[in-house]
Amino acid sequence: MVRRALFAAATLALISSAAVAQDTVKIGLILPMTGQQASTGKQIDAAVKLYVAQHGNLVAGKKIEVILKDDTSVPDVTKRLAQELVVNDKVAILAGFGLTPSALATAPIATQAKVPEVVMAAGTSTITEASPFVVRTSFTLAQSSVPMAEWAFKNGIKKVVTMVSDFGPGIDAEKSFSEKFKADGGTIIESLRVPLRSPDFAPVLQKAADAKPDALFVFVPSGAGAQFVKQFVERGLDKSGIKLIATGDVTDDDQLNGMGDVVVGVINAHNYSANHDSALNKAYVDAFKKANNGLRPNFMSVGGYDGMHLIYEALKKTNGNTDGEKLVAAMKGLAWESPRGPISIDPETRDIIQNIYIRKVDKVGGELYNVEFATIPNVRDPVKAAKK
Ligand code: PHB
Secondary structure, eight states: OHHHHHHHHHHHHHHHHHHHHHHEEEEEEEEOOSSTTHHHHHHHHHHHHHHHHHHOSEETTEEEEEEEEEOTTOHHHHHHHHHHHHHTSOOSEEEEOSSHHHHHHHHHHHHHHTOOEEESSOOOGGGGGSOTTEEESSOOHHHHHHHHHHHHHHTTOOEEEEEEESSHHHHHHHHHHHHHHHHHTOEEEEEEEEOSSSOOOHHHHHHHHHHOOSEEEEEOOTTOHHHHHHHHHHTTGGGTTOEEEEETTTTOTTTGGGSOGGGTTOEEEESOOTTOOSHHHHHHHHHHHHHTTTOOOOHHHHHHHHHHHHHHHHHHHTTTOOOHHHHHHHHTTOEEEETTEEEEEOTTTOOEEEEEEEEEEEEETTEEEEEEEEEEEEEOOHHHHHHO
16 A cells, blocks of 8 residues: 555656646757857847746746757857757747847757757858758848839939958848849949958948949948947048948947947938837837846847747747647748738748838937838748749
């Protein structure tokens, strides 16, 4: 009798510990919390925490546990952390990824472990093709560069010099902008690239000034815009008559206010502005600022916020089942309103479909904002669309 009772108790303990394990859904959130992309890590971490605070940590009867790891902005570290999170922590989902090389380095692990990889920041078009388990809530550079090219040619800009950071998203920005601009009838005088790590913009800015284009089209990653603008002014390009046009990564909400009045009037294209006019966005900006000492949310933050929404909604659809293939299937085609506007996940490509806004930097209530003045609705990644 005693032995039977003991056995039953032991079995129960086993079952309940297994049940506890199953009742928690672990999300491995890998972000650059330090290093060159630290502002991206800070923004996404804050947005993920805000989402959980607003929506609770129980979804479809499961407890959500976010395990945050700092990859120090180094892709080899991202890969090692992803491996450890899958093997040791048994995470059901990998998320984050502040840089394209970090997202790409993780893709084989996602494939092998059959674990969804939710890309919240990186923007190179090919990332979603690196694994059938990648789903993206950020953006692609072609999404913003093609509308920027179209606007530029329509508005009297005929000769352009491009200047991009020399890695995946920069090359996508250069290529997609140039192809569209030339197809419309424009001329690309020169295509300049600067290194991702510790960039010195002075030599390329000199080349750009010497080429005397109507406009300089620029992509630098989130966090590098302020330094670029500083050198743009130091080289006197603000007084050269050469217009500055850009992807919204350059006039990033995170740094825009500190760039000074020299950026007033800069036209750029992007998916999110803290100034986006919707009730949902106003509530988002207020709550984000309140929780983060007045920090203004940027486009990276919404990638994180929407990434959490994607995970929560997918878990609801699977009734808490964390099978990777079922989760990815549940993510395909999901559509919702984000602080940036309406968005959805393309069921064919697992990439985000979103509005792109043409914006002009302007003063609003004494602060600098990207003020949206035109909307291109429901933009699919143009690179993948062209392959069809
Ligand atoms: C990227 O690494 O894909 C990336 C990083 C920062 C950006 C855009 C793209 O602002």
